[in-house]
Amino acid sequence: MKKVLVILSFICFAFTVNAQTKYEKGMQKAFELLQQNKGTEAANLFERIAEATPNEWLPSYYAAQINIMSGFAIKDKSKLTQQLDKAQKQLDRASSISPNNPEIMVMQAMLYTVWVAFDGATYGMKYGAKVAEIYAKAHAIDKDNPRVLLCKNEWDMGSAKYFGKDTAPYCEAFQTALEKFETYEAPSKLHPSWGKDRVEYLIAECKK
Numbered sequence: 001m002k003k004v005l006v007i008l009s010f011i012c013f014a015f016t017v018n019a020q021t022k023y024e025k026g027m028q029k030a031f032e033l034l035q036q037n038k039g040t041e042a043a044n045l046f047e048r049i050a051e052a053t054p055n056e057w058l059p060s061y062y063a064a065q066i067n068i069m070s071g072f073a074i075k076d077k078s079k080l081t082q083q084l085d086k087a088q089k090q091l092d093r094a095s096s097i098s099p100n101n102p103e104i105m106v107m108q109a110m111l112y113t114v115w116v117a118f119d120g121a122t123y124g125m126k127y128g129a130k131v132a133e134i135y136a137k138a139h140a141i142d143k144d145n146p147r148v149l150l151c152k153n154e155w156d157m158g159s160a161k162y163f164g165k166d167t168a169p170y171c172e173a174f175q176t177a178l179e180k181f182e183t184y185e186a187p188s189k190l191h192p193s194w195g196k197d198r199v200e201y202l203i204a205e206c207k208k
């Protein structure tokens with residue numbers, strides 16, 4: 001009986017390792033599609049991975065990220081609504097697996113930002129306060145997360161410009177964010193690590 005239990009334990013362990021390896025390979029394939037500018041294919045693959053791995057938040061996060069970021073280029077309201085509704089469902093799924101996750105919060109704020117960019121007069125009042133609130137909460141949870149610092153500061157800087165306020169303090173804050181990017185270590189190679197190029201660009205813009 002003891003020998004049977006040992007064999008069963010080994011089989012279960014082997015299955016877990018194989019499943020994890022399959023998950024990692026799937027994620028890597030999706031990242032490769034992104035690098036090839038095949039965003040739709042990558043998002044679809046991330047969704048399939050999410051369905052196969054109900055305890056992993058990252059596949060839904062990346063699927064949502066693709067749909068959100070590409071939303072900035074959409075000018076048709078019906079198409080944008082359809083795409084962001086899909087992204088919202090993906091974020092909801094990720095949040096249900098990993099609540100109060102600053103990385104997911106950043107994406108939620110970005111989703112609302114797409115609407116503000118699409119029509120500031122209509123959606124600025126509706127979502128502006130929500131975006132600021134989300135970033136404040138994410139920052140309270142993890143003050144050292146470089147993506148939180150980058151996106152919160154960029155939003156705050158945009159608000160300052162809109163109201164005609166001095167933006168110099170935000171330029172200084174971007175430098176702090178860059179320092180965090182240079183020392184930040186992601187929990188794994190699959191976790192979010194984006195943003196350094198963006199903060200470097202914003203620092204260069206500040207110096208003009």
